[in-house]
Amino acid sequence: MRLQPLPAFEDNYIWTLSDATGRAIVVDPGEAGPVLAAAEDGLTPVALLLTHHHDDHIGGVAALLAHWPDLPVFAPADPRIPQATVRVGDGDTVEIDAWRFDVLAVPGHTSSHVAFQGHGVLFSGDTLFSLGCGRMFEGTPAQMLTSLDRLATLPADTQVCCGHEYSRSNAAFARVVDPDNAALRRREQEILDMRSVSRPTLPVTLASERDGNPFLRVDTDAVRAAASRHAGTALTDRVDVFAALRRWKDGFRA
Template sequence: MRPSALPALEDNYIWVLGEGSGAVLVDPGEATPVLAAAERGLVPQAVLLTHHHADHCAAVPALRERWPALPVYAPDDARIELDCERVADGARLTLPGLQIDVLAVPGHTRSHIAYLCAGNLFCGDALFSLGCGRMFEGTPAQMHASLQRMAALPGDTRVCCGHEYTVANAAFAMAVEPENQALRTRHAQAVAQRRAGQPTVPAILASELACNPFLRCAEPPVRAAVEKHQGRAMSDEVETFAALRAWKDGFAG
């Protein structure tokens, strides 16, 4: 079951898994795209939230005006001020036609979760196509562990992230691994997709493992690039990841 992406706000995606009255929405930050889809037959059966940031959950009140009984599932975080069912790592949600597993992936925020359903990973701002989220609340060790947890999923998993960042992320990834041919191919594909007005996601996890530097901190070319940038040796993967993320935070393109 392949999800579809509704563009929202400046560069967000609201994910839709399923069709008609069987659809599930992930991270609705804006109501307008959902209400427009409703004119084409969308009737959501549930909403899944990955974290508390407004661009991922602000539309819920407006959606409940349209569908008052709409159930919402969210991490256990008081900053999500909604009537919703709180879910945590290891939970399994059973909805009509769907089974959804909950994974804790802290780092971007301390309570960030992801949802795994039918080969699709809805990962919010934890993992991006060719990148990862900033660490607003978590530690490098937490974020690295979360990324490694997602990296261990089957290679054909579709990575359904919350933003259209692929082309910008590719610029940094190529600064880290300029000789990575898989990355060059991926970048060219992403540029062509955007020129055609198409989303670059979902990404395929196997491609991310070959191209995304934040999933490749154990690879010698990535570690060597980080050490050259820092001017010192890295002690382990977590230190490599922390330095890589700091490099990205200051990267001007």
């Protein structure tokens, strides 16, 4: 199958996973235009998968349904996603023809956020980014860390497909936190090289994220020490380390 990110807005990605005939799953269409343009090139949506209710992830659904009224729309049980035709939650399986995805509840960014895993791919929405994680608009640090821990246990070769192109700014923060991490330095250079020619930095393997993403490395001495220095107090509890790291990132400017 072919995995392709369709750029949307300033830094969003709408993900598609298509078969040899062009029939495709479409993930988080925040606007319809990129999907309609891809359809002109042969893409045929067979279902929409939605990770959470934010408009930059669902704003194009109505227009796509106007074009393809029979499209099933799989989304979490959240009234803020009114276009859903199938509600999904943790442990559910989405099956459409040759496509099969497991549904993982990953609250933190929003209370009802889900991720979809299948075919060696993880559609993580705004929970896990390359070298970063989402802001906590509705969840707690404990919830978000539990969600990230869960995603980190997936197979190392999983292709992580995030909802935004945040890799360059995330890398700048990660290097401040963990400056001696050689794997992180390699990933940052890869990101800089890709963005210099306007290439997407995604997908990225989960193995790479485990090695470089500070939000997946709160148990390491280096990340814990950096978070403690920035917080001005010794942090030993891993949730406290994560919370301090997330607050630090919220105010960070490269």
